[in-house]
Amino acid sequence: MPREVSKTTLDNGIRILTRRMPSVRSVAMGVWVDVGSRDESVEENGLSHFIEHMIFKGTDRRSAYQIAKEFDTIGGQTNAFTSLETTCYHAKVMDRRLAGMVDILSDIFLHSVFDPTEMERERPVILQEIGMVEDSPDEFVHILSGSNFWGDHPLGRSILGSRENILRFDTQHIKAFFQRFYQPERIVISAAGNLDPSRFVDLVAPYFETVQRRQPLPKRTPPDSRSRIQRFQRVLEQVHICLSIEALPVTDERRYALSLMNTVLGGNMSSRLFQEIRERRGLAYSVYSFVSAYEDAGMMGVYAGVDGKSVRDTVAAIRTELLRLREQPVTPEELFNAKEYTKGSLLLASESNENQMVRMAQNEMHFGRFIPMQEVLDGVDRVEAEDLLQLARSLFRGERAALTVLGPDVPEEALQNAISF
Numbered sequence: 001m002p003r004e005v006s007k008t009t010l011d012n013g014i015r016i017l018t019r020r021m022p023s024v025r026s027v028a029m030g031v032w033v034d035v036g037s038r039d040e041s042v043e044e045n046g047l048s049h050f051i052e053h054m055i056f057k058g059t060d061r062r063s064a065y066q067i068a069k070e071f072d073t074i075g076g077q078t079n080a081f082t083s084l085e086t087t088c089y090h091a092k093v094m095d096r097r098l099a100g101m102v103d104i105l106s107d108i109f110l111h112s113v114f115d116p117t118e119m120e121r122e123r124p125v126i127l128q129e130i131g132m133v134e135d136s137p138d139e140f141v142h143i144l145s146g147s148n149f150w151g152d153h154p155l156g157r158s159i160l161g162s163r164e165n166i167l168r169f170d171t172q173h174i175k176a177f178f179q180r181f182y183q184p185e186r187i188v189i190s191a192a193g194n195l196d197p198s199r200f201v202d203l204v205a206p207y208f209e210t211v212q213r214r215q216p217l218p219k220r221t222p223p224d225s226r227s228r229i230q231r232f233q234r235v236l237e238q239v240h241i242c243l244s245i246e247a248l249p250v251t252d253e254r255r256y257a258l259s260l261m262n263t264v265l266g267g268n269m270s271s272r273l274f275q276e277i278r279e280r281r282g283l284a285y286s287v288y289s290f291v292s293a294y295e296d297a298g299m300m301g302v303y304a305g306v307d308g309k310s311v312r313d314t315v316a317a318i319r320t321e322l323l324r325l326r327e328q329p330v331t332p333e334e335l336f337n338a339k340e341y342t343k344g345s346l347l348l349a350s351e352s353n354e355n356q357m358v359r360m361a362q363n364e365m366h367f368g369r370f371i372p373m374q375e376v377l378d379g380v381d382r383v384e385a386e387d388l389l390q391l392a393r394s395l396f397r398g399e400r401a402a403l404t405v406l407g408p409d410v411p412e413e414a415l416q417n418a419i420s421f
Contacts, residue, residue, distance in 0.1 A: 004019050004020055004021075005017065005018070005019050005360065005370045006018045006019075006197040006201075007364075007370070008201045008205075010184070010205060010208060010209045011209060012184040012208075012209060012211055012212065012213055013184040013185040013187075013213065014184045014185075014187045014188075014189065014208050014209070014211060015187070015188045015189070015364055016188075016189045016190075016191075016200070016201055016204055016205070016208075017188065017189070017190040017191070017360045017361065017364055017370070018190070018191050018192070018195060018197040018200050018201070019191075019192040019193075019353075019356050019357075019360060020192075020193075020194070020195060020196070020197060021192055021193050021194060021353050021356065022194055024193050024194055024353050025094055025095055025194055026092055026093065026094055026095060026193050026194065026353060027092065027093060027094075027095050027098050027101070027191055027192070027193035027194060027195050027353070028090065028091075028092040028191065028192055028193055028353045028354040028356070028357040029090060029091055029092070029101055029102070029105060029189070029190070029191040029357065030088050030089065030090035030091075030189070030190050030191070030357050030358065030361055031088070031089045031090070031105055031106075031109050031187070031189050032086060032087070032088045032187065032188040032189070032190065032361045032365065033086065033087045033088075033181070033182055033186055033187055033188075034085070034086055034186040034187075034188070034365050035048060035085075035086070035087055035181040035182070035186055036048050036082055036083050036084045036085040036086050036087060036159070037049065037082065037083075037084050037154060037157060037158070037159040037161075038084045038085055038153075038154040038155050038220065038294070039085075039154070039181060039217075039220070040154060040157075040177075042157075043165070044165075044173070044177060045154075045157050045158070045161045045162060045165055046126075046158075046159075046160060046161015046162065046165045046166055046169070047161070047165075047169065047173060047174065047177045048082050048087055048159070048177075048181075049082040049126070049159050049160055049161060050122075050126060050161070050166070050169055050174060051087070051174055051177065051178055052080045052081070052082045052087055052089075053122050053125065053126060054112060054114050054118065054119060054122060054174060055080065055089060055108050055109065055112050056068075056078075056080070056108060057112070057114075057115060057118035057119075057121075057122060058112065058113050058115050058118055059107050059108055059111040059112050059113060060111050060113060061107055061111065062104075062107060062108075064118060067104065067108060070100070070104055071091065071104060074093055074094075074097040074100045074101065074104075075093060075094060075097065076091050076092065076093040076097065076100075076101055076104075077091065077092045077093075078090065078091035078092075078104075078105075079091075082159055083159065084154075084155055084159060084294065085294055085295060086362075086365065088358075088361070089105060089108070089109055090354075090357070091104070091105055092193075092353075092354060095193060095194040095195065098195060098200070098203070099203055102200075102203045102204055102207070103207075106204070106207035106208065107207075110207060110208070110210075110211070114171045114174050114175055114178075115171070116170070116171050119169075119170070119171055119174070123166060123167070123169075126160065126161075126166050127163060127166055127167075129160060130158075130160050130161075130163060130166070133158075133160065137234070137236055137238070137240045137305075137406055137407065138240055138286065138303070138305055140240075140406065141240040141241075141242045141303070141404060141406040142242060142301075142303070143158045144230070144232055144242070144404050144406060145242035145244050145301065145402070145404040146158075146244075148226070148228065148230045148244070148402050148403075148404045149225055149226060149244040149299060149402045149404075150223050150224075150225060150226070151223075151224070151225075151226050153221070153223035153224070154223075155223050155294065155297065156223075179214070180214075180217070181217065183211075183213065183214050183217065184211050184212075184213055185213070185216075186217075187208070187211070188361045188364050188365060189204055189208065190357045190358075190360040190361040190364075191357060192353040192354075192356035192357040192360065193353040193357075220295060220296065222296040222297060223296075223297050225244075225246040225297075225299075225400055225402070226402055227398060227399045227400060227401055227402055227419060228402055228403075229402070229403045229405070229415050229418060229419065230402070230403070230404050230405070231405045231409075231410060231415075232404070232405065232406045232407075233407075233408070233409050234406060234407055234408075235408065236406070236407045236408060238305045238306060238307065238308075238407055239305070239306055239307070239308050239311050239405060239406070239407035239408060239410055240303070240304075240305050240405070240406040240407055241302075241303065241304045241305075241306065241311065241314060241315065241318075241403070241404070241405055242301055242302070242303050242403070242404045242405075242406075243301060243302040243303075243315075243318060243401065243402075243403050243404075243418070243419070244299050244300075244301045244401065244402045244403075244404070245299065245300045245301070245322075245395055245396060245400060245401045246297075246298070246299060246300075246395065246400035246401070247291060247292075247293070247298035247299050247300040247395060248293060248298040248395075249293060249294060249295060249296050249297055249298050250293035250294060250295065250298070250366050251295075251366055251367060252293075252298070254387070254391055255293070256376075256379040256380050256382070256383050257383045257387040257388055257391050258291060258298075258300070258391060259291065259342060259380070260335065260338045260339065260342060260380065260383055260388060261325065261330075261388045261391060261392060262289050262290065262291050262300065263338040263341055263342060264325070264330050264334050264335075264338050264388070265289045265302070265321060265322075265325060266287065266288045266289030266290075266302060267288070267289060267290075267338075267341075268341055270337065271288075271289070272321050272324075273287050273288065273289060273302065273304075273317075273318065273321055274287060274288070276317055276321065277304060277314060277317050277318075281313070281317070283304075283306055283307075283310045283313055283314045283317070284304045284305055284306045284310070284314060285305065286303070286304065286305045287302075287303065287304040287305075287314075288302070288303055289301065289302045289303075290302075290303070295366070300395065302318050302322075304318070308407065308408050308410065311405070311410050311414045311415070312413075312414040312415075315403075315414065315415060315418045316417075318418075319417065319418060319419075319420075319421075322392075322396050322421065323396070323421065325388070325389075325392040325396065326389075326392040326393050326396045326421070328389075329385040329386065329388070329389045330385050330388055330389075331385075332385070335383070335384075335385050335388070339380055339381065339383070342380055343377055343380055343381075346373065346376060346377070347373070350373055396421045397421055398419050398420050398421045401419040401421065402419065403415060403418045403419050
């Protein structure tokens with residue numbers, strides 16, 4: 001492991017990762033839990049995200065107001081997020097305020113009381129968050145697409161949960177889920193910035209070494225994708241299209257080829273989809289491709305927001321570009337440009353201690369080790385055009401693709417052959 005990255009494992013299994021970056025004056029810290037909405041049952045859907053909100057609502061030592069005030073007093077920035085597979089509570093402060101940040105983050109993570117009164121105050125906030133997403137069709141179509149593609153598997157459910165569940169949850173639901181899943185072997189603490197690794201461990205360890213091991217959790221169940229076209233009618237100015245194709249798990253050795261293929265297809269402004277659909281034909285303002293990778297599965301998607309009259313042409317253009325990737329090698333210039341774009345993005349991101357904090361934690365949870373940047377860059381450089389061609393041929397198959405359409409009614413014939421690969 002490179003000298004700039006240190007790893008300490010407490011006796012209970014909690015891992016502490018640090019990276020010293022003396023060129024900055026701040027420290028970014030995250031307390032990560034390898035648990036997300038895919039670990040929930042139907043009845044529990046939304047609990048991971050609800051816990052994320054409630055963590056900041058009071059501990060044995062601090063009220064919700066005191067938590068906010070103390071972070072402000074030390075000039076800190078703090079937030080949290082929940083994904084399908086992880087939850088993270090993070091903060092960033094000037095280096096001289098490190099001890100204060102550690103104390104507050106540790107307190108809210110380990111000693112939140114999940115007060116019923118605070119829960120009643122937060123419930124309508126989460127309901128508003130659900131409504132906000134549903135009012136944003138370019139976001140909402142991705143939730144519908146996940147459900148369409150993954151079916152009844154937890155990967156197909158909204159991270160926010162259903163309104164029915166949010167209205168039903170009480171503090172006992174939250175405490176039971178927290179105690180069951182927030183186990184030491186699922187916790188990773190990462191910090192990057194102007195810090196001394198030994199001092200950081202000395203600050204953190206007394207708080208977290210008290211967390212006790214519990215009964216091991218069962219392994220996650222791999223999903224199966226579905227192939228179908230699903231239309232959701234809504235009175236909107238645009239039709240929002242999301243095409244989903246089964247892709248690769250996050251640790252698959254072909255991940256570098258997939259990343260480059262995504263860049264060529266629709267990952268930037270010079271990509272094939274952007275140039276063809278927006279620049280040459282003016283069919284859409286927003287069009288892009290993306291990759292969502294998980295522990296044991298993955299999805300590659302294409303999104304476009306278009307006028308109702310342009311749906312047929314847009315869907316046909318997307319299909320044409322997918323088939324072209326499957327039938328013809330990308331040009332040397334395209335591959336070179338995709339590599340340079342990818343490496344440039346990685347290196348620019350590495351200058352941020354917040355991104356380094358995230359990268360360390362994700363590397364640890366997915367690979368069990370820190371992956372040096374040079375190893376990633378070398379992996380990108382090794383990819384050849386033939387690798388992209390073979391990957392496209394293995395992934396772009398009709399029985400592993402689904403199309404989701406949100407907006408005004410679209411004639412069925414406009415979507416004909418959309419997922420026929």
